[in-house]
Amino acid sequence: MDAKRVETISARVDAAVSSPGYPQIVHKRGVRARLMRLFPCSTAKKPSSSNQSNVEDELELSAVRHRPEGLEQLEAQTRFSRKELQILYRGFKNECPSGVVNEETFKDIYSQFFPQGDASTYAHFLFNAFDTDHNGSVSFEDFVMGLSILLRGTIQDKLNWAFNLYDINKDGYITKEEMLDIMKAIYDMMGKCTYPVLKEETPRQHVEVFFQKMDKNKDGVVTIDEFIDCCQNDENIMRSMHLFENVL
DSSP: OOHHHHHHHHTSOOGGGOSTTOOEEOOOOOHHHHHHHTSGGGGTOOOOOOHHHHHHHHHHTTTSSSOOOOHHHHHHHSSOOHHHHHHHHHHHHHHOTTSEEEHHHHHHHHHTTOTTSOOHHHHHHHHHHHOTTOSSEEEHHHHHHHHHHHHHOOHHHHHHHHHHHHOTTOSSOEEHHHHHHHHHHHHHHHTTOEESOOOTTHHHHHHHHHHHHHOTTOSSEEOHHHHHHHHHTOHHHHHHHHGGGSOO
């Protein structure tokens, strides 16, 4: 991927780690740059107007080991146009001939954007959020469905996606331990690239405050309704969600 293009994309605000309780992050590489870096050709090519090219795209959808859904179905399920899906698929196919991305590849590329810290744990959690059918791999469908939410979804869509990220064991609830695991993973990933410099106990302190606000009935877990209600009524949280709009 052209270095200048990477830097341009990466300069956008990273909404994924701008959620409440997070430190002010002193870095410029956004979640979109890191996701698209998995498939560099997807930002490098413009859609062809040639009918032959469109036919080839359709035929190639059935050529990989994992066959994604048809473009028409994905167009209906996402907020991407047919041409945008064709661009994304070309990049995905070139980088992932098997039709899927495994976790190790995801971790290796993601970690390149955080050389000052350890991104492996957070990349693991992020990978699981994209791996919606929990089979250990991210397919083209998984990728574009998640990307559609992060880039063009409603606030409700994004909050649902964020809840899924924090709900590590996917049981429909967020525990204080799960929230702490995510928070620690983010701090480990950022390393020394935070302001102000964080103390070791800072993640736990942030989680205590944040969890108390969300767990309204004090039963020790946060439901999706509690999560969404708290986020929508908290100005700081909503501000972080609106940062997702500054894309594309």
